[in-house]
Amino acid sequence: MDPIILFFLLGLIAALLRSELRLPPAIYEFLSVLLLLTIGLKGGVELATQPMSTLLPQMAAVIVMGFLLPLFSFPLLLKLGRFKRADAASLAAHYGSVSVGTFAVAVAYLGHQQIEYESHMPLFVVLLEVPAIIVGIILAKGITRETNWKALAHETFLGKSIVLLLGGLLIGWAVGPSGVEPLSGLFFNTFKGVLALFLLEMGLITAQHVSSLRKYGIPLILFGLGLPLASACIGALLGSFLDLSVGGTTILATLAASASYIAVPAAIRTAVPEANPALSLAASLGITFPFNVLVGIPLYHKLALQISGTPL
DSSP: OOHHHHHHHHHHHHHHTTOOOOOOHHHHHHHHHHHHHHHHHHHHHHHTTSOHHHHHHHHHHHHHHHHHHHHHHHHIIIIISOOOHHHHHHHHHHHHSOOHHHHHHHHHHHHHTTOOOOTTHHHHHHHHHSHHHHHHHHHHHOSOTTOOHHHHHHHHHSSHHHHHHHHHHHHHHHHHHHHHGGGHHHHTTTHHHHHHHHHHHHHHHHHHHHTHHHHHHHHHHHHHHHHHHHHHHHHHHHHHHTTOOHHHHHHHHHHHHOOOSSHHHHHHHHHOTTSOHHHHHHHIIIIIHHHIIIIIHHHHHHHHHHHHTOOO
16 A cells, blocks of 8 residues: 555544644645645646647547536436535536545556556646536526626636646746756655645545534435546546546546545635535545545556556
């Protein structure tokens, strides 16, 4: 098992046992900023070495997937899960978007297994953050004259995660590999250490939402486990269609299976205040994030191997 997963388990177990272990909020904020910038910079550096024309078809396909995933999950939540419309739309938006933390774990997992993947995958993280937010809000409220598009655009495109990911991507793309080299000591060389501490805090946070699962019951648990598996199949099939490597297909499947807990909650809280935020966070952090980190990513790797026809 990769050591960074053990850091997540340490935080989870410590919190469940009511340990006094805590990370100061400022430290967690710093770790998340560093993680987002590092992922953006890595994608931008690699983007600078490739012609954009070859990436445009893949970018378009990934954006389409970002719009379709919440449309796929919304009727399931509304009809089978019997959630209220606002809550179903909020959950659909969370699960249509992506988890940067889960992406970072997938990258670390592939690195630990010495599996190569396309270097522009961080670009897909940026592209998948936004579409689900737009679809989720429209599903919850519809398009009316009262829709505050200015506030919606501000929360969607100027949220912290989007600004840091896109900003890092543009900086890396603008300066290229040689320009980013002086910063490698802070951003690239410490990536796994920063990720380990980030997952320690995520373990502590996840434990806080475990108790909420008793309140929302079996339908939420089944959704939090079942939808990532179905979405991972969609992501893996798209990766195969785009002729991505096994590593790239694994990451795209992981992105499709992940659920946002940073960008989407902020946007939904502003645009759909009637939605219950505890419901979405309990599902994304209490169920899906630990499932993906502990079990899901290796499963998605095996799925990518099967789809590509590579022996397990």
